Amino acid sequence: MSKSLQAIRGMNDILPEQTPLWRYLEGTVARLLDNYGYKQIRMPIVEFTELFKRSIGEVTDIVEKEMYTFEDRNGDSLTLRPEGTAACVRAVLEHGITGGGQVQKLWYIGPMFRHERPQKGRYRQFHQIGLEVFNLDGPDIDAELIIMTWRLWGELGIRDAVKLELNSLGTSESRGRYREALVEYLSVHHDKLDEDSQRRLKTNPLRVLDTKNADTQAVLVDAPKMADYLDEESRAHFEGLKARLDAVGIPYVLNPKLVRGLDYYSKTVFEWVTDKLGAQGTVCAGGRYDGLVEQMGGKPTTGVGFAMGIERLVLMLETLEQIPEEISRQVDVYLCAFGEEAELAGLALAERVRDQLPNLRLQVNAGAGSFKSQFKKADKSGALYALILGDDEMAQQVVGFKPLRGQGEQQSIAWDALAAHLATCVVQG
The missing domain is CATH 3.30.930.10 (Bira Bifunctional Protein; Domain 2)
Structure with missing residues (x-):
């Protein structure tokens, strides 16, 4: 395999x-x-x-x-x-x-x-x-x-x-003078340095200063200080x-x-x-x-x-749990549509809402599905609200508006008033 x-x-x-x-x-x-x-x-x-x-x-x-x-x-x-x-x-x-x-x-x-x-x-x-x-x-x-x-x-x-x-x-000049003094000091204590610091002493001695080795750190306690050579x-x-x-x-x-x-x-x-x-x-x-x-x-x-x-x-x-609540939620509103006619109307309605609320995160259900399956996807999306568009809503040119993350009854909103209603609810939500 x-x-x-x-x-x-x-x-x-x-x-x-x-x-x-x-x-x-x-x-x-x-x-x-x-x-x-x-x-x-x-x-x-x-x-x-x-x-x-x-x-x-x-x-x-x-x-x-x-x-x-x-x-x-x-x-x-x-x-x-x-x-x-x-x-x-x-x-x-x-x-x-x-x-x-x-x-x-x-x-x-x-x-x-x-x-x-x-x-x-x-x-x-x-x-x-x-x-x-x-x-x-x-x-x-x-x-x-x-x-x-x-x-x-x-x-x-x-x-x-x-x-x-x-x-x-x-x-670079003052650092060069300090480097000479540091090398002279560390060379006297060469045998007490860890292997990596011994290698750095020949190539990049200033890096010895930030070693994590406890024995080498003990040697550095009395080493020359950079501040004295500035x-x-x-x-x-x-x-x-x-x-x-x-x-x-x-x-x-x-x-x-x-x-x-x-x-x-x-x-x-x-x-x-x-x-x-x-x-x-x-x-x-x-x-x-x-x-x-x-x-x-x-x-x-x-x-x-x-x-x-x-x-x-x-x-x-x-x-530190400093993650803003709004970024853990990637969808504000989820639109559920039932039947081909409702799906077509839902697409048009969603685009009109996006024109008026360009920052609204509005997801339209794709792949059809029953009332139960679409609501399950709406809930899984993390959306605050679900919009419902079926035969009854189509006949009255309204959309069902249902809170998903808190208390509140489902209500009907006229298509022309939907964007204004969402602006208020999503900001407040």
Whole structure:
């Protein structure tokens, strides 16, 4: 027997009962970003592999172990994008939209791909909403990104379940000085480091700071601190960011071990973390990458951004039971028609109602069926009300109106008055 077809491990279907929550989350974020003046950009899922080697860094875990890379028929090495920032920078460079100091405030949404061990909240195909800002170098724009996410958590009802962690990595020069001091310290304690940290000590020593190994964490207690190596420019920038967050009233925690997993970050880095999702505690993260555009062949251009994982935010909403009642109901009204003449009249009536109430979720029964079977489908749809159209209703040019989710008697509504009646009832319901 042939093996049954199934999805690739870590790449999941999002089923019809799940998509309303996804659409609610995506729509909420899109409206928020529109209100703050951000414009959407859409990039390809596949890019040349060199793009990610140059931007993320060849000795990062992503490039070394996690990318989906393949050779196409032309012999080019291509990669399914593991993150969005590099692709967005490539797009703005290719189309010249940041040239001459033009400010661009952009956002995107879509799938990303990393070959990791799948677990709850972490998948091989995962979805992100990302945001990038170019040619603004002050702490005010860093603050705006964090303020927007704070507002989003409030709108989603999860603000009490997340915590903001902040750090500054300084400029590449100050980070280089810190790296030398950290390597010197850790080299003395090399035998006490876990195997993964020993490897990172040679390739990407700052990543040792966010190790989860308890023995290595104990070694790090007395390690040099990034704050002691910050240049004055970075220090002033970080103080400006904190002052703005204080002015708005956003609480935060300083985390000197927060470095992020990508080589291109500088100055501000931040993460929104939660203890509601087990080990996968980061729901949104980002920071400043002032040298990345130049590193990728462009003129010096400042940049800052963040990305949030849709799967983890959906899981947060489910875990905290912050799912609005209206999105769990996909149908407002269900029309039942009995007999061919009633079916034809019902179709015409439904379209007139839709013309007048374009936001009404009105489902017309398909496949005919008895009174009992149609009402069973109406109830299963989750609709608030059923509309009934049979011989008696046709003769009087009325429609039966029956509440399905509460008390109330069935009544007859004239066809011409149906839209106005539904507008009142569905809003009130």
